[in-house]
Amino acid sequence: MSTEEIFATFIAESRDLLDEMERGLFALEKTPDDPELLNTVFRAAHTIKGSAGLFSLEAIVAFTHTTENLLDALRKGQIEVSADLINDLLLVIDILREMIDQAERKVAIPNDRPEVARLVRAMQQRLSHLGGASAHGPSSEPDKAANTVSQRWHLSLYFHPDVRRAGNDPVALMRYLEELGEVLVRMPFEQLSLDSDDFDAEQISLGFEVALQTERPREEILAVFDWVAGESQVELIGPGSDLEGFRQALQRLPGDPQAIVSRWQACGSLSAAQAAELSAPATRVAPAVQSAAEATAAVTEKQAAAGARNDGEARFIRIDARRLDKLINLVGELVIAGSGARTLASQSGSEELIEANSAILQLVEDVRDSSLSLRTVPLESIFSRFTRVVREISRDLGKEIAIEFEGGETELDRSLIERVSDPLMHLVRNAADHGLETPEEREKSGKSPQGTIKLSAYYDSGNVVIEIIDDGRGIDTARVRQKALDSGLIRADQVLAPDQIYDLLFQPGFSTASKITNVSGRGVGLDVVRKNLTQIRGSVEVTSTPGQGSRFRLRLPLTLAIIDGFLVSIGRSKYVIPVDMIRECIEAPTLQTGNRASDFFNLRGTVMPYVRLRQLFGSDAPARGRENMVVTQVGERVAGFVVDELLGESQTVIKPLGRLFSNAMGVGGATILGTGEVALILDIPSLMLSIDRESRDHLQQLAA
Amino acid sequence: MTNTKTEPLLLQTGSDWTIRRAKGLQQTLEAAGWVLEHEPSLQMIEQIDLCGLQLLVKLHRRTSLKQGRCHFRDVPDVVRDAARSSGLDRWLEIDEGESA
Numbered sequence: 001m002s003t004e005e006i007f008a009t010f011i012a013e014s015r016d017l018l019d020e021m022e023r024g025l026f027a028l029e030k031t032p033d034d035p036e037l038l039n040t041v042f043r044a045a046h047t048i049k050g051s052a053g054l055f056s057l058e059a060i061v062a063f064t065h066t067t068e069n070l071l072d073a074l075r076k077g078q079i080e081v082s083a084d085l086i087n088d089l090l091l092v093i094d095i096l097r098e099m100i101d102q103a104e105r106k107v108a109i110p111n112d113r114p115e116v117a118r119l120v121r122a123m124q125q126r127l128s129h130l131g132g133a134s135a136h137g138p139s140s141e142p143d144k145a146a147n148t149v150s151q152r153w154h155l156s157l158y159f160h161p162d163v164r165r166a167g168n169d170p171v172a173l174m175r176y177l178e179e180l181g182e183v184l185v186r187m188p189f190e191q192l193s194l195d196s197d198d199f200d201a202e203q204i205s206l207g208f209e210v211a212l213q214t215e216r217p218r219e220e221i222l223a224v225f226d227w228v229a230g231e232s233q234v235e236l237i238g239p240g241s242d243l244e245g246f247r248q249a250l251q252r253l254p255g256d257p258q259a260i261v262s263r264w265q266a267c268g269s270l271s272a273a274q275a276a277e278l279s280a281p282a283t284r285v286a287p288a289v290q291s292a293a294e295a296t297a298a299v300t301e302k303q304a305a306a307g308a309r310n311d312g313e314a315r316f317i318r319i320d321a322r323r324l325d326k327l328i329n330l331v332g333e334l335v336i337a338g339s340g341a342r343t344l345a346s347q348s349g350s351e352e353l354i355e356a357n358s359a360i361l362q363l364v365e366d367v368r369d370s371s372l373s374l375r376t377v378p379l380e381s382i383f384s385r386f387t388r389v390v391r392e393i394s395r396d397l398g399k400e401i402a403i404e405f406e407g408g409e410t411e412l413d414r415s416l417i418e419r420v421s422d423p424l425m426h427l428v429r430n431a432a433d434h435g436l437e438t439p440e441e442r443e444k445s446g447k448s449p450q451g452t453i454k455l456s457a458y459y460d461s462g463n464v465v466i467e468i469i470d471d472g473r474g475i476d477t478a479r480v481r482q483k484a485l486d487s488g489l490i491r492a493d494q495v496l497a498p499d500q501i502y503d504l505l506f507q508p509g510f511s512t513a514s515k516i517t518n519v520s521g522r523g524v525g526l527d528v529v530r531k532n533l534t535q536i537r538g539s540v541e542v543t544s545t546p547g548q549g550s551r552f553r554l555r556l557p558l559t560l561a562i563i564d565g566f567l568v569s570i571g572r573s574k575y576v577i578p579v580d581m582i583r584e585c586i587e588a589p590t591l592q593t594g595n596r597a598s599d600f601f602n603l604r605g606t607v608m609p610y611v612r613l614r615q616l617f618g619s620d621a622p623a624r625g626r627e628n629m630v631v632t633q634v635g636e637r638v639a640g641f642v643v644d645e646l647l648g649e650s651q652t653v654i655k656p657l658g659r660l661f662s663n664a665m666g667v668g669g670a671t672i673l674g675t676g677e678v679a680l681i682l683d684i685p686s687l688m689l690s691i692d693r694e695s696r697d698h699l700q701q702l703a704a
Numbered sequence: 705m706t707n708t709k710t711e712p713l714l715l716q717t718g719s720d721w722t723i724r725r726a727k728g729l730q731q732t733l734e735a736a737g738w739v740l741e742h743e744p745s746l747q748m749i750e751q752i753d754l755c756g757l758q759l760l761v762k763l764h765r766r767t768s769l770k771q772g773r774c775h776f777r778d779v780p781d782v783v784r785d786a787a788r789s790s791g792l793d794r795w796l797e798i799d800e801g802e803s804a
Binding site: 164165169170171172174175178185186187188194195199200201202204205206208 | 723726727729730753754755757758759761762765785786789790791792795
């Protein structure tokens with residue numbers, strides 16, 4: 001792993017830890033005495049500080065150090081959780097996020113920012129009445145005198161030969177030890193001989209004996225080596241440890257016991273008499289290591305044992321997302337090449353070839369699904385952001401708002417997660433600002449003064465659906481209609497169904513807010529929501545009940561990369577319909593639509609709209625025999641699509657259409673078929689909406 | 705880099721003495737038989753980690769064995785600090801004096 005890769009890991013982990021801290025703080029507001037929550041938040045800050053120290057990010061180290069002190073005092077119950085304190089800690093997280101961003105961009109992190117100084121002062125103020133250890137540094141054992149009295153510790157550091165390859169520089173760790181107290185002795189020794197023929201410049205051959213004078217507790221000293229724990233062996237002895245402490249450490253350490261004891265004596269950690277007693281034959285439990293290879297094996301064996309303890313942590317590895325993107329792209333090419341091979345196999349007429357090819361395609365499909373699942377992340381990773389937003393909006397607007405989450409485990413492609421985050425933010429802010437009433441208004445309506453916004457996610461028909469539900473006043477359709485009329489968006493004689501009225505909310509610049517707040521009401525929001533969702537083949541629909549609340553339902557594709565498609569043709573053109581949206585395929589009866597592309601059809605007693613794609617897309621190729629109908633379902637909507645031929649299932653690698661076609665109605669992308677032909681992928685949800693509109697207009701015309 | 709067994713190696717092996725260049729440095733120094741000019745300058749070193757320090761220790765030791773006492777000169781702060789933090793300053797016989 002290169003230094004750059006290690007640094008990228010640090011950046012990513014720090015962001016995760018800050019998210020974890022933020023979640024922990026919100027949870028602490030509800031259960032301020034939960035020791036595990038306090039420990040989680042403390043550990044996150046501590047790890048960020050330690051890791052930042054390895055990269056000499058002094059501004060981050062200094063800032064998190066003060067934060068850590070405050071969190072430690074909280075952990076010990078010396079100060080209490082309060083709304084103000086949580087506010088300050090949330091600001092700390094914001095600033096740390098900015099600092100991490102600056103570190104990532106390799107921009108110098110200023111250490112004289114006024115807001116940092118203010119927060120540091122505020123934190124120190126909270127700690128000032130405590131005095132003693134907490135004002136200076138964290139500890140886990142408040143009752144022990146060791147926290148306030150400087151004492152001598154001995155460290156024997158046996159670094160794994162590959163510790164540097166894993167990104168950890170023992171020199172940086174030794175340097176960091178200096179921040180904990182006074183390093184009285186630093187004694188390097190050769191774990192592996194530097195003169196060995198096996199000398200490898202990338203391996204660490206040296207170990208260190210260190211005598212440290214500090215008032216910090218054991219936990220904090222050991223935490224310096226958190227990043228190498230499980231790989232390297234760190235023995236921390238003392239303070240004031242009797243001979244037994246050294247004896248036990250001696251039994252655990254690799255190498256010649258006599259040499260180890262001599263080093264401890266040379267460091268001044270053992271007296272001559274103690275050294276002699278430890279060197280007595282009975283204590284020689286480990287054989288002398290003869291060679292570099294044996295030493296490596298001995299160290300590795302001990303580390304393997306330590307590694308076994310960390311199996312739980314080793315289940316996850318962090319991978320650069322670009323590598324996954326590359327893998328997905330390659331799988332996409334594999335799918336296209338596989339389709340080509342299937343076409344050729346089919347043309348050859350060879351049963352064996354077709355069968356062998358079919359087996360390969362099945363494996364390709366499995367590889368495709370496994371690869372795509374690598375890139376998905378649970379939605380809870382963005383859900384938690386909204387706790388913060390709602391908390392701040394509640395404060396700004398004087399509303400009492402609770403936020404609930406459901407289905408946070410639902411996974412979505414990583415690239416989609418980020419792109420759906422902004423639309424969700426708009427909708428949550430809208431729900432808090434426009435949707436929910438003030439506590440007084442709610443009480444007048446017989447509701448609880450606290451409003452609720454619920455974010456719910458689930459899978460449906462090959463899509464991920466995210467709903468933002470509020471129990472507020474609901475959408476006032478009369479007011480929306482009037483506003484649209486005033487803005488010239490509709491005519492006075494236009495009859496609009498509720499969903500058509502809700503649709504007006506997504507028009508650019510449309511807002512019913514009587515006053516502009518910092519939260520929303522500027523008329524930018526819902527149009528951007530729809531635009532952003534459309535760009536990722538998603539959609540949004542609204543339902544609302546006056547006095548009871550509103551529900552915004554976002555429908556998103558599972559992935560932007562590859563789907564199971566169903567190939568159909570109209571004339572010479574081929575189109576793909578996502579298989580997950582297909583309910584059934586039937587032979588189309590003779591349908592008379594006149595000049596219109598869409599009409600209604602009675603399918604076994606159920607009337608549903610359908611559209612003749614030939615007419616919709618203006619194809620003038622001659623029809624070939626009977627037509628077919630693909631019956632699709634998205635959520636509760638059902639619609640039929642009349643096509644010429646049904647060509648069967650096809651794995652579809654989605655290629656985006658160019659910007660020129662960004663407004664092409666009913667088309668969500670393109671794909672390359674095995675034959676090399678290009679097929680357009682139908683955007684079924686948007687086609688259904690257009691059918692609805694056309695059908696409604698048609699019915700109105702008939703009624704008139 | 706040519707084999708300088710007959711002509712002492714000038715320590716112009718680059719500014720990066722970290723794991724990124726450690727293998728290359730090792731090869732260069734091996735090719736030169738670890739023979740250095742007298743009191744080589746470390747002035748060029750801008751980055752160093754324990755891998756680099758180990759190479760310096762090995763270099764110092766090998767050169768000391770072959771040529772008698774070897775003192776590095778023009779030791780930059782970055783090397784001096786890393787050596788001090790790790791306790792290798794004594795092995796490398798880096799004095800507390802003026803840095804490069």
